[in-house]
Amino acid sequence: xxxxxxxxxxxxxxxxxxxxxxxxxxxxxxxxxxxxxxxxxxxxxxxxxxxxxxxxxxxxxxxxxxxxxxxxxxxxxxxxxxxxxxxxxxxxxxxxxxxxxxxxxxxxxxxxxxxxxxxxxxxxxxxxxxxxxxxxxxxxxxxxxxxxxxxxxxxxxxxxxxxxxxxxxxxxxxxxxxxxxxxxxxxxxxxxxxxxxxxxxxxxxxxxxxxxxxxxxxxxxxxxxxxxxxxxxxxxxxxxxxxxxxxxxxxxxxxxxxxxxxxxxxxxxxxxxxxxxxxxxxxxxxxxxxxxxxxxxxxxxxxxxxxxxxxxxxxxxx
Amino acid sequence: xxxxxxxxxxxxxxxxxxxxxxxxxxxxxxxxxxxxxxxxxxxxxxxxxxxxxxxxxxxxxxxxxxxxxxxxxxxxxxxxxxxxxxxxxxxxxxxxxxxxxxxxxxxxxxxxxxxxxxxxxxxxxxxxxxxxxxxxxxxxxxxxxxxxxxxxxxxxxxxxxxxxxxxxxxxxxxxxxxxxxxxxxxxxxxxxxxxxxxxxxxxxxxxxxxxxxxxxxxxxxxxxxxxxxxxxxxxxxxxxxxxxxxxxxxxxxxxxxxxxxxxxxxxxxxxxxxxxx
Numbered sequence: 180x181x182x183x184x185x186x187x188x189x190x191x192x193x194x195x196x197x198x199x200x201x202x203x204x205x206x207x208x209x210x211x212x213x214x215x216x217x218x219x220x221x222x223x224x225x226x227x228x229x230x231x232x233x234x235x236x237x238x239x240x241x242x243x244x245x246x247x248x249x250x251x252x253x254x255x256x257x258x259x260x261x262x263x264x265x266x267x268x269x270x271x272x273x274x275x276x277x278x279x280x281x282x283x284x285x286x287x288x289x290x291x292x293x294x295x296x297x298x299x300x301x302x303x304x305x306x307x308x309x310x311x312x313x314x315x316x317x318x319x320x321x322x323x324x325x326x327x328x329x330x331x332x333x334x335x336x337x338x339x340x341x342x343x344x345x346x347x348x349x350x351x352x353x354x355x356x357x358x359x360x361x362x363x364x365x366x367x368x369x370x371x372x373x374x375x376x377x378x379x380x381x382x383x384x385x386x387x388x389x390x391x392x393x394x395x396x397x398x399x400x401x402x403x404x405x406x407x408x409x410x411x412x413x414x415x416x417x418x419x420x421x422x423x424x425x426x427x428x429x430x431x432x433x434x435x436x437x438x439x440x441x442x443x444x445x446x447x448x449x450x451x452x453x454x455x456x457x458x459x460x461x462x463x464x465x466x467x468x469x470x471x472x473x474x475x476x477x478x479x480x481x482x483x484x485x486x487x488x489x490x491x492x493x494x495x496x497x
Numbered sequence: 498x499x500x501x502x503x504x505x506x507x508x509x510x511x512x513x514x515x516x517x518x519x520x521x522x523x524x525x526x527x528x529x530x531x532x533x534x535x536x537x538x539x540x541x542x543x544x545x546x547x548x549x550x551x552x553x554x555x556x557x558x559x560x561x562x563x564x565x566x567x568x569x570x571x572x573x574x575x576x577x578x579x580x581x582x583x584x585x586x587x588x589x590x591x592x593x594x595x596x597x598x599x600x601x602x603x604x605x606x607x608x609x610x611x612x613x614x615x616x617x618x619x620x621x622x623x624x625x626x627x628x629x630x631x632x633x634x635x636x637x638x639x640x641x642x643x644x645x646x647x648x649x650x651x652x653x654x655x656x657x658x659x660x661x662x663x664x665x666x667x668x669x670x671x672x673x674x675x676x677x678x679x680x681x682x683x684x685x686x687x688x689x690x691x692x693x694x695x696x697x698x699x700x701x702x703x704x705x706x707x708x709x710x711x712x713x714x715x716x717x718x719x720x721x722x723x724x725x726x727x728x729x730x731x732x733x734x735x736x737x738x739x740x741x742x743x744x745x746x747x748x749x750x751x752x753x754x755x756x757x758x759x760x761x762x763x764x765x766x767x768x769x770x771x772x773x774x
Binding site: 240294296297299302304305308310311312314317427428429430431432433434438439449450453454456461465468472474478482 | 510613619620622623625626627628631632642659672703708709711712715716717718728729732735738739741745746749750752756757760764
């Protein structure tokens with residue numbers, strides 16, 4: 180609804196913009212009719228919802244293809260990037276936070292806190308550019324741009340390059356695809372890593388004050404077991420909520436990272452259609468991203484319910 | 498206030514944050530006097546000195562039309578800070594008022610206001626601002642508008658949660674019993690108790706508004722040339738990597754320094770004012 184509203188209150192005639200300055204008034208009129216732009220706003224909204232229910236997002240005026248086809252083409256690349264970044268965020272951010280909390284007050288703690296704050300403090304495109312400069316140009320370890328070396332061609336099945344290469348049984352191509360995703364995914368993950376580490380740390384430090392930790396100490400449990408089993412698990416729940424939000428932020432930040440690494444994903448398509456005021460495509464892109472955002476939030480809620488024994492067991496009892 | 502300052506200065510990280518913020522604000526305010534080439538903020542061409550690596554007097558090098566990057570970064574700070582302040586000055590009162598009303602009044606008001614807020618929160622913030630910017634003309638005013646539109650719901654959510662728990666407190670009940678009006682209770686009784694949280698969030702957010710605004714202009718959806726802007730400077734420069742590295746590295750670091758400073762300061766304020774996350 181909001182998306183529809185934003186798209187319709189804007190100044191300027193989308194039909195005219197789409198056809199360019201040389202279009203005749205008749206051409207503009209025909210296109211306006213095709214897009215139902217001559218009817219009242221509630222009628223337009225009705226058409227929009229009706230088409231949406233049938234999974235039809237209209238034709239992109241930029242590529243001249245159905246918006247759904249465009250999105251299906253570009254979405255997997257973005258999803259692949261976000262999923263790898265998400266794994267990095269959880270796999271690096273949480274352990275850093277745990278380490279920081281366990282050695283709180285020490286130089287390890289201060290170092291991790293500083294690094295994670297730095298990670299949060301720069302937009303992902305700045306990290307993307309810096310990482311690219313360091314690890315692709317000065318130390319040519321990683322490739323500069325793209326998803327896979329041109330020497331490999333893999334039949335797209337899922338659109339996820341890393342899965343497609345595995346399906347084709349081509350390990351070398353898989354290696355190339357995995358190698359290409361490291362830098363962009365890490366640039367995208369940095370803010371999330373910092374956020375996850377900071378939050379896990381502050382929650383765990385709070386948990387360490389609780390009486391049950393003192394009890395574990397007095398029983399003489401080893402420090403590592405206390406950290407893992409007693410301090411970490413209750414602290415995970417608030418961290419998960421934030422990780423969900425960070426996942427969502429990545430959906431936006433992917434726009435920036437894709438631009439730097441020439442990653443052929445939905446975000447680059449999104450920017451292209453926004454710059455061309457391609458209404459159907461913008462509405463479609465925003466809609467798909469919002470839907471993803473919603474799915475992520477639901478998954479996080481379910482995970483929290485699963486991890487928290489109080490919620491899990493109360494559900495089973497009822 | 499004096500106590501706050503002493504605590505701030507004692508902790509090295511907080512002191513660093515305070516120093517960075519003061520430096521950034523001063524360089525934005527006095528850009529006219531600090532910048533070696535104040536005229537380079539605009540559309541000036543000096544092909545004799547184009548694309549120079551950092552060397553005196555161009556300490557950060559020059560861009561592709563020969564403008565001093567250091568001077569342009571100072572003026573870009575001015576615009577970023579202005580944008581951040583304006584966005585918060587508009588977004589905070591709106592968000593806070595809606596949050597207070599929803600949290601204290603409850604019932605239908607709460608339902609309607611919070612559903613509207615949820616709608617805004619259901620789109621990733623950067624995507625919301627981007628689509629608005631793309632559809633509007635890319636000017637500074639519209640940039641402020643787009644960022645404000647994505648910012649107020651966060652304050653609504655913050656204040657809503659605070660107000661809901663404050664509603665049950667004894668002092669609110671006392672005020673109700675002696676017949677205080679609803680507006681009085683909302684703004685004079687509950688609001689002062691929310692101020693530390695709001696203040697902390699505002700300090701952190703000044704950094705994040707700069708971050709988001711630079712992200713928008715990085716994509717070409719923000720302030721347009723020749724106005725100096727950190728995001729678009731990084732975007733333009735990234736085409737000339739790795740040879741003309743200074744074109745991207747210095748504006749990028751400039752963003753990092755400003756946001757980092759505000760984050761450190763915000764963290765310090767949170768500890769001092771005892772605000773929970």
